[in-house]
Amino acid sequence: MAVNLTDKIHVVRDDIPTKNLGSALSNSGRDAVSVQEIIDLVPSGASIESGFFTPELSLSGQGSFSSINYSTRWGYYSVINNIVTVSYSIKITDWVISKAPGATLIPYIELPFIFPTALNPNYPYVHSIGYNRNISQTNNLNGGETVGNNGTAWSYRQSAGSPPQQVPITDSDLSTYGALFLVSGTVTYVRQTP
Amino acid sequence: MAKTIKVNVLKDSYNILEVLEVENGKNFRYVVTPDKDIDSLEGIVADIAKELWTEELKEAYGVFLEAEHERLMKQFETPEETNE
Numbered sequence: 001m002a003v004n005l006t007d008k009i010h011v012v013r014d015d016i017p018t019k020n021l022g023s024a025l026s027n028s029g030r031d032a033v034s035v036q037e038i039i040d041l042v043p044s045g046a047s048i049e050s051g052f053f054t055p056e057l058s059l060s061g062q063g064s065f066s067s068i069n070y071s072t073r074w075g076y077y078s079v080i081n082n083i084v085t086v087s088y089s090i091k092i093t094d095w096v097i098s099k100a101p102g103a104t105l106i107p108y109i110e111l112p113f114i115f116p117t118a119l120n121p122n123y124p125y126v127h128s129i130g131y132n133r134n135i136s137q138t139n140n141l142n143g144g145e146t147v148g149n150n151g152t153a154w155s156y157r158q159s160a161g162s163p164p165q166q167v168p169i170t171d172s173d174l175s176t177y178g179a180l181f182l183v184s185g186t187v188t189y190v191r192q193t194p
Numbered sequence: 195m196a197k198t199i200k201v202n203v204l205k206d207s208y209n210i211l212e213v214l215e216v217e218n219g220k221n222f223r224y225v226v227t228p229d230k231d232i233d234s235l236e237g238i239v240a241d242i243a244k245e246l247w248t249e250e251l252k253e254a255y256g257v258f259l260e261a262e263h264e265r266l267m268k269q270f271e272t273p274e275e276t277n278e
Binding site for chain 2: 049050051052053054060061077104106110111112113114192
């Protein structure tokens with residue numbers, strides 16, 4: 001027999017006989033509940049969502065890409081109870097940057113959920129790691145550890161100085177190599193609840 | 195199967211829109227911020243942006259972006275070493 005959510009099940013309190021005694025008074029302690037009501041008693045599992053996004057390289061500061069062309073571009077995300085894990089990879093073949101005179105721009109990738117730390121410090125940044133190549137400092141690769149509003153950016157480790165310093169990748173680093181800028185990485189953070 | 199679109203408005207964060215598109219069982223997400231050109235948006239996302247993104251809000255978001263850029267630049271700064 002198929003069981004429907006609206007079907008009723010008799011529930012008998014402890015010390016009440018399971019046998020139907022015939023009268024309402026005698027049957028006190030015997031209730032009928034629906035299958036749905038029993039299901040509702042079971043705690044819900046973790047909220048899970050996964051899907052795709054298209055990583056887009058943007059520039060922080062007074063400027064932007066006038067044009068940009070990608071040869072590789074993929075992004076995947078999963079969310080478990082508001083913990084977002086994002087993986088991405090892009091490879092760029094060419095770009096044109098327009099900017100204000102003297103402006104220094106920082107490239108970053110927009111994430112599929114807003115990264116809330118800058119706006120709401122109570123939402124913690126958990127982890128970020130990335131890789132880049134063909135910037136001007138090719139021997140000091142690093143990346144992805146800097147996360148600002150809505151995106152993840154990169155830095156490189158200067159070979160000079162003691163201790164060596166982390167400095168951001170800027171538009172001038174991008175311009176050093178006219179072709180093939182590749183970044184990939186993973187970011188984990190707490191999603192800002194709407 | 196028709197595409198369904200769900201938009202979350204982050205009211206405490208400059209009315210930034212978090213968009214979920216579902217088509218053929220696949221989820222696709224993106225974020226739309228008030229510095230985006232509304233004319234480049236489509237459908238319900240454009241309608242919501244037109245309603246919520248006032249000129250004052252766009253201006254305030256621009257100021258925030260400038261501050262955020264400065265924060266990013268300073269995040270890497272290491273205090274200069276001295277002999278003291």
